[in-house]
Amino acid sequence: MELKKAMSEPRCVWSHSQMTVFFGYVLLCWVLATPGTAYSLENCTIVNTENVTLDCRNRKLGAIPADIPQRTTSLDISTNLIWKIEKGDLKNKSMLIKLRMDSNQISHVDDETFSDLKALQMLDLSNNKLTSISDLMFLGLNTLSKLLINDNLITTITLQSFQNFHNLKYVDLTNNHLGQLSSMKPILQLPQLNNLFIGENKFTYFLSSEISNKSIALRNLDISDNPMTFFNITDNVFPDLQYLGLARCGTKDMEWNVPDRSFLSNVTSLSLTDVRLSLEMMSTMLQSFTTSLAKIVIYNLLDEHAWPLINIACQIPTLETLQLQNISTVSEKLLQSCTHLIDLNLEYSNLTELHEFSFRPMKQIRRLILRSNQFSAVPNATRNLTTLQILDLRNNSIQSLCCLDFAKLTRLKELYLNNNQITDIKHCFFQDLRALEYLDLDSNTIQDVGDTFKEGFQKLKLLNLNKNQLTSIQPDSFKGLKSLKVLYLSYNQILYMQPGAFQGLTRLTDLHVGNNWLVSEYPLTYSVFKGLKSLQTLDISQNNIYYSTDKEVPSIFSTLTSLKYLYFDTQGPEGEHIHHIPTHFLKGLRSLVMFSAERLFLNSLSKDTFLYTPHLEVLNISNNDFRSLSPELFQAIPMLKELHVQHARLLSLDFLILANLTQLTYLNVKLNEFTEINETVIHSVPALNYLDMQDNLLSCDCMNAWFIQWLKNDTSTQVVYAHDLVCRFKEYKKPTKLMDFDIHTCSEDFGFFYFISTTSVVLLTLLGSLTYYFLRWQVVYAYYLFLAYLHDTKHRKRPAPNQYDAFVSYNSQDEPWVLEELLPELEENQGWRLCLHHRDFQPGKPIVENITDAIYGSRKTICVITRRYLESEWCSREIQVASFRLFDEQKDVLILVFLEEIPDQQLSLYHRMRKMLKKRTYLSWPRAGEHTETFWLKLRMALETRDNDDEENLLIGPRQR
Ligand SMILES: *[C@@H]1O[C@H](CO)[C@@H](O)[C@H](O)[C@H]1NC(C)=O
Ligand SMILES: *[C@@H]1O[C@H](CO)[C@@H](O)[C@H](O)[C@H]1NC(C)=O
Ligand SMILES: *[C@@H]1O[C@H](CO)[C@@H](O)[C@H](O)[C@H]1NC(C)=O
Ligand SMILES: *[C@@H]1O[C@H](CO)[C@@H](O)[C@H](O)[C@H]1NC(C)=O
Secondary structure, eight states: OHHHHHTOSOTTOOOHHHHHHHHHHHHHHHHHOSOOOOSSOSSOEEEETTTTEEEOTTSOOSSOOTTOOTTOOEEEOOSSOOOEEOGGGGTTOTTOOEEEOOSSOOOEEOTTTTTTOTTOOEEEOOSSOOOEEOTTTTTTOTTOOEEEOOSSOOOEEOTTTTTTOTTOOEEEOOSSOOOOGGGGHHHHTOTTOOEEEOOSSOOOEEEHHHHOSSOOOOOEEEOOSOOOSEEEOOSOOOTTOOEEEOTTOSOTTOEEEOOOTTTTTTOOEEEOTTOOOOHHHHHHHHHTTTTTOOEEEOOSOOHHHHHHHHHHHHTSTTOOEEEOOSOSOOOTTTTTTOTTOSEEEOOSSOOOOOOTTTTTTOTTOOEEEOOSSOOSSOOGGGTTOTTOOEEEOOSSOOOOOOTTTTTTOTTOOEEEOOSSOOOOOOGGGGTTOTTOOEEEOOSSOOOOOTTTTSSOOTTOOEEEOOSSOOOEEOTTTTTTOTTOOEEEOOSSOOOEEOTTTTTTOTTOOEEEOOSSOOBTTSOOOTTTSTTOTTOOEEEOOSSBOOOOTTOOOOOSOTTOTTOOEEEOOSOSSTTSOOOOOOTTTTTTOTTOOEEEOOSSOOSOOOTTTTTTOTTOOEEEOOSOOOSOOOTHHHHTOTTOOEEEOOSSOOSOSTHHHHHOOTTOOEEEOOSOOOOOOOHHHHHTOTTOOEEEOOSOOOBSSGGGHHHHHHHHHOSSOEETTGGGOEEBOSSOOSOEEGGGSOGGGSOGGGGHHHHTTOHHHHHHHHHHHHHHHHHHHHHHHHHHHHHHHHHHHHHHSSOOOOOEEEEEEOOGGGHHHIIIIIHIIIIIISOOOEEOHHHHSOTTSOHHHHHHHHHHHEEEEEEEEOHHHHHSGGGGHHHHHHHHHHHHHSOOOEEEEESSOOOHHHHTTSHHHHHHHHHOOEEEHHHHTTOHHHHHHHHHHHHHOOTTSOGGGGOOSSBOO
16 A cells, blocks of 8 residues: 555646646756755765865764765764775865764775875874774875874884875874884874874883984874883984873883983973882983973872972972872972962862961962862962962862951952852952952852842952852842853742842843743743843743743843843743743844743744844744744744754644745754645745754655655755655555655656746747647647657667566556556466556656556556546556557557446547547456456456467457447
């Protein structure tokens, strides 16, 4: 029955204008040759259409997709199952600049695979299974500047492998199995190389003479995590080196030998984390950097090494930054020599307290990081650091503050107190912080802000109070924050915000009050948001705001004339849904550009909802319960560019036809319930370039034929995952791929699209109509005669082999009889080979040609005649071609089977048929009655007659005229 559905469009009904159009189509197809390449890719999404950027991540791909456009500039195929790259895989991708293939299973790369990538700058092959880099592997990558091959299994790099990489600046070989330092030679000799990462390999020594005797332009070198026993620099090969990473590098008895202090004289940054050398060797090592070192990172210092090493390090006059993660105690003397430090980091150290004078020597300290420790109060040591600009105390256990905690920190700009247990804040805590711009109190247990922010804080730009326990916002709470731009109040328990809550915040641009307990019982009114004249973003998602349908509320946002982005997702009392947005909800928001109203379980939106927001460009109304949307809704927002209506139970997209969304470029209608999408809908959104319509209930129906054709040929709209779209036949629940649905079984007028605009067709139509009107039959006969002639000349030399015993011509509505009665009897019982259009016609070939071929390729043509068959006069074109064959080849090929009795007078309407019947014999199914065996026997005899048999033998049947 699958077939029946596919054929439900009466296939044979061609009006005469369609016929003329069809001639035009054939002509134009011939003229136009090939259509453009389709835009929707099988295994990738085009995320940027200008600089063609492809995202093919995470699709379980086993190979590089074959349909990557030639003009692609950026391609990401990471996180797939590719295990080898073959030579043709990246052919002609000469515009590719960035190629990511990390996190695959690649163990083999053909030689010269990348040779067409003449513009490639970045290649990421990290996290694969490569074992070696051979001479020809990277051949041709002359423009490459960044190469990532970390996290592979590489043991060898051959000598010639990095020839001609004139621009290569960055190579990451971290975590491989390299052990021979000499294998680095081809890389280190690259003229532009700045960054080389060879950590986590198996190098046991580092000997500059083995790599090079002349200077190398390297700036950053990381050799961390190698089991070094020997580090020896004998020449000034790294005059430009700025960073040297030695973390976890070396064994207890590693020898450090840099005889000349000028050799590493430009190194400014050094990582010595977990370097476990003897104290003497560590000291020697530090002595090699005394001229320029500005930053040292030493995590996990051994207790006994701490003071001596920090003492040496801090005596380097240029040292500014010291990072000492995981240090067990900070005594009074530990940092005594660090007088010029600007930046000190003591994070993740489990510190519970600090000596009061720990930081006293640091007269220039600007940044102090004490995060992720165990402080239960702000350490006294931080007071009076008058130069401090940034103080980070996040992730501690601070429970309360006191008025002296930040005394004299008059230059402090950023204070991080997030992730503590502060329950209470007062104005005096922060009174000296006159320069404060950024205050982060996220994730504490503050219940009330009281008077804290009513004055002072002249320069505060951002205040984060997310994830606290605030229950309400009183009037004028933030009155003093004249410069505040961003205020976070999300994830609290705010039940209501009083009128005037945000009074004074005249510069505020972003207000976040999402994820609170705002309820409809304390309605939001315009006076809550009064005074927010600069507000651009308002997030009140995830609250409990509920509007019943019978009540219109006063508009809330009428004062927010600058608001551009409004988030109102997920509302309603717990377990219930909002279902309704008041008609005048958006009144006043004349600058609104984006509105998000997801997950409200709305049943409808009033058609006047957007009357107030004429500049709306992005609308997200996904996860609602619409079923249908009114086109009028959209007529007020003609600038709409992006529309998200995912998962909204839409039964059709017809609302787009009258919505007049001429600017719409992005449409997401994933997970809805529409079964078809037709030409008119697509034409109504002419600017569309992105369409996501996965997971709908498309039917495998000729109604979708035009759409399928469009999917394959359109060059301006990307339909994401187009090749994975499925459709269903009504009777068969099992979905099949939409693209595989054979639209050739549908009428051919989808081709209309291609040439409707061409005047030649108009002319042809005119001409054809006239000719048709006046010379109907002559034209038709001439046409078929012409076809027959063509066919004849084509096949004269090589007579078409009789591929089939019979071609069966029938109207689609008679298909059940053909499939259930005729086919089993003739094919299974009698063993004939039949040609049926839905099954055996070659897709892609014009129908008329298919018919001609079928008739000429079959010994006989069986016409299954009913009134419906006759009514569609073009249906009898099979009869016509067949009778031409009779005329042309002097062969009788026609067998007529009547499925119903057709009285004489009715038949007389079809004078051609009648004429034929006067001469011919036919079989009648109704007459056969119970005795179908006789009927089948006669049909067998008719099929058995050979071409050279006497014509009389063909004349069989119950009734002779
Ligand atoms: C897309 O991926 C599938 C499955 O990996 C594969 O069979 C198909 O050939 C790919 N298509 C193209 C165009 O590469
Ligand atoms: C550097 O010079 C030494 C001694 O002359 C030599 O043994 C070594 O091979 C040279 N290294 C390179 C990389 O040319
Ligand atoms: C559709 O929009 C265009 C411009 O966006 C406008 O010119 C035209 O009048 C509108 N048509 C209707 C039917 O509203
Ligand atoms: C497309 O759908 C609309 C609305 O259902 C209908 O009016 C129109 O005739 C359809 N167009 C085609 C080409 O089927």
